[in-house]
Amino acid sequence: MTAAGTTVLAIGTKKGLWLARSSDRENWTLSEPKFLMEEIPSVGIDTRGGRTRLFAGRMSWHFGPCIAHSDDLGETWTEPKEGSIRFGADDGAALERIWQIQPDAENRPGVVWAGCQPISVWKSTDHGETFELNRGLWDHPHRTEWGAGFGGAAAHTVLPSPADDTLHVAMSTGGVYRSDDGGISWQPRNSGISAYFMPDPNPEFGQCVHKVARDAVDPDRLFAQNHHGVYMSTDRGDSWQSIAEGLPADFGFVMLAHPHRSGTAWVIPLKADGERIPPDGRLLMHRTDDGGATWEASSAGLPEADFNAVLRDAACVDTADVPGVYFGTRGGAVYASADEGRTFREVASHLPDVLSVRAAVVPS
Template identity: 70%
Template sequence: MTPNSAQSEAIPETFLLAVGTKKGLWLGTSTDRRNYEFTGPHFLMQEVPSIGIDTRNGGTRILVGTRSEHWGPTVVHSDDLGATWTEPEQGAIMFPPDTDAALERIWQIQPDAADRPGVVWAGCEPISVWESTDGGEHFELNRGLWNHPHRPEWGAGYGGAAAHTVLPSPADPNTIHVAMSTGGVYRSTDAGESWVARNKGISAPFMPEPLPEFGQCVHKIARDPNNADTMYAQNHHGVYRSDNNADTWVSIAEGLPTDFGFTVLTHPRRSGTAWVVPIMSDDERIPPNAQLAVHRTDDGGASWQRLADGLVQPEYNVVLRDAAAVDTAEPAGLFLGTRGGSVYASADEGEHFVEVLKQLPDVLCVRAAAVVL
């Protein structure tokens, strides 16, 4: 063993935890995913509903969607873990004049696959999808979705009209899925030129027709790490899996205390493993019996295990759709934040949690990753 190799092995892995809230951003680093050193708040008094952590180019770029009541929304980025921030002079996302629209909120920032460096996606309000090819500095409106004939009928969920999930397929650069509230799941197989609703089997109990072509309030979708055709969805009442690239969906809610919730996560490496955070109902937006818990399946939704060790109880605040994340470490880390300002970290896939932040403003977005310093 050479001295250089011994030195490199001694360097501990560094984990980044990014927490976006109603009133700013907190950034934490850790070597054990239990004890963190945090900086912040960055962007005090600005809403931070979206965060992306991009480690594809050998460094770490943090992309943050901010929203100021005075200056409006934009995307800023940092390449030095938040020591400095850069914002394009004319704004990263701006609707073209012919659309007669203005950006309200950036709900999602999603780096593309590892073999597509520089490509970053954004989902926004009003419902729209944007693509960047320069690492998230400038974005272009996806006209295929914006000009979709269904768009006039897409509505606003309780939190607003949101294109909240953009999932580019790692197996096929031409395939992209988008989920929106309200509207449901849409899929493109031609790199975003055209989009087709893919909601067969997902219910919309609040509509006259409970199984419409579109109009579902899908809260979040996630993709299996090994089979790009397998996906999971947390709906406004309903938890589903698709094994055919979202052509059809089947319920996997049996065994859960309730089928309502906002988030769904999949394992970074292991097929069949997913997490949800049940909420009582759309009328009672608290954890069941005021007991916050994560539920994990390791068999594609055939069964569920309740995980709550370390979560402070009782809890009357919920976990929002992007206020939970999984990292790519071994074992995978699981992270979540509540609207009551508590942030929890698990270094063992949810078996045990530790509260790493508390008394923050409403937590809107949580992202975690192993990073290069």
């Protein structure tokens, strides 16, 4: 996809949703807030099949969580009267947050996935109108041993493979799980990922994986940002190898993969779990073009000093031929790059705490 058209940037924050638009990914127009005073921990943009549908995973402290969708670029929003995600009476749980909204591959146009809190994965086959609980993961014998990360017990990454029925899920805490049959059965896939904070630092499961991204060219290659540790797998998660050498720190939340080119990924390091600030107070994006063998830092257009973190879903890439890279900080600043993360421009400032960011090129 080229960058011709309008780029829409959805920005979910602690106190509402903002939409930014640009024809050149350099000059941006910011909307008035939607869902003001609601948390928006997840957003999604589905451009499959010649249509554009925006999703917002809302969290109202009065009405509770729900997924709303818009087919007119955010002018109007719809949600099912009874809610699109609901646990059954026998499940012993209630939905707390929607942490991930992930459209499936082009060849599965009606399928949309949601990762939620409590740790659960949900599948829609009607373009996100309604969702069904994935029983294989919910009934997994490990579930009672999964814990809550600092932000809660979240299934924060859902990665359907475009090549087959493989599906990866990452959770905090629990680690990476893989299904080879479209979500019917699940197995932990964490060999090589450290859980240094546990009595056994190399358990089968229980890792606090922060984010996972899939290589666009080689679907067997995965990148992971862990709770201390940056990793790559070339065998669908059967084994993981550290690629943290060359980074100023191995803690962080962001992991992005290039939408067209193999081996390219981006991270935004933080100093440590006890000091969740950029190293030396410099907010830098780091990029590898060789599968983690080397890393290069980008600072052009970013502030000289910034002590704010970037959360796991507060960063994304679009699918233009030269991809745009975007992220927002806990200080309410949002940045966009039109050159694969080499230089940045500020899209917005002084927003509430940014929780989620997604971008897509849509017809003008």
